[in-house]
Amino acid sequence: MKYELPAWYDQLMKKYPIVTQEEWQVLDSIATVKRIKKGDAFLRSGKVARNAAFVISGIFKFSIPDEAGNEKIIKFALADDFLANCESYNKKAPSNVSIIAIEDAVILKINQLKLKPLYDQHINLLHVSLQLYQELLEQQSEHQHILALKTPLRRYRFLMERRPAIIQRISLTNIAKYLYISREALSRARLFLPGQRGNFCD
Structure with a gap:
């Protein structure tokens, strides 16, 4: 029916x-x-x-x-x-x-x-x-690529360019945990990117 x-x-x-x-x-x-x-x-x-x-x-x-x-x-x-x-x-x-x-x-x-x-x-x-299943494998591969980037700035910039919805909607603390860096290191990295200060909910 x-x-x-x-x-x-x-x-x-x-x-x-x-x-x-x-x-x-x-x-x-x-x-x-x-x-x-x-x-x-x-x-x-x-x-x-x-x-x-x-x-x-x-x-x-x-x-x-x-x-x-x-x-x-x-x-x-x-x-x-x-x-x-x-x-x-x-x-x-x-x-x-x-x-x-x-x-x-x-x-x-x-x-x-x-x-x-x-x-x-x-x-x-x-x-x-x-x-x-293919999307899951692609996401895992992308995350491994992010973690292979050597600096917090490069990791954050990659995320900002490829996954802007994460940047816009998810807290700084959780993004840091996703990038496998400290919240403080992520905050310092963001100082080098214009327009990023104050865009987070924590």
Whole structure:
């Protein structure tokens, strides 16, 4: 039975035009909308991943602790991005990554056990799954490239040029954790870039 999809699917349809209206409706039938408060987790380290989600609104960080127990951020997810830990789900192993909301958020949560059988019936959903996996690999590669840059200034400039939404919406503290530098080093680096002072929420 056909029905009208909620408005948040409009952006997903633009991002993944290969998926038909009927396939989005099938996906919607197994999905639930969930609100997550700032600081709460979509997935905690040590838990086995069982769900995936599209971000409707808000921002999430994917974080891991270093050897000293300090938080390092390996990825951000904004509206229309995908939340998942495929390795934890596929291996049925505890996640080494936490996925935490850094502002109040709304997600479209999907149980991966229910999603997997749809791939045989709806090939376009499988194509999107492969595209999401490719995007994840590209993001990991980009982050490794950032960390290979030798100075805080170069790391920050790369982010400013390639991911301006992160610069505009995410706090200086969290950006420093993503660039694997101290907040103070990032503040000093920004002094060399015109127009950057005072653009952060902390």
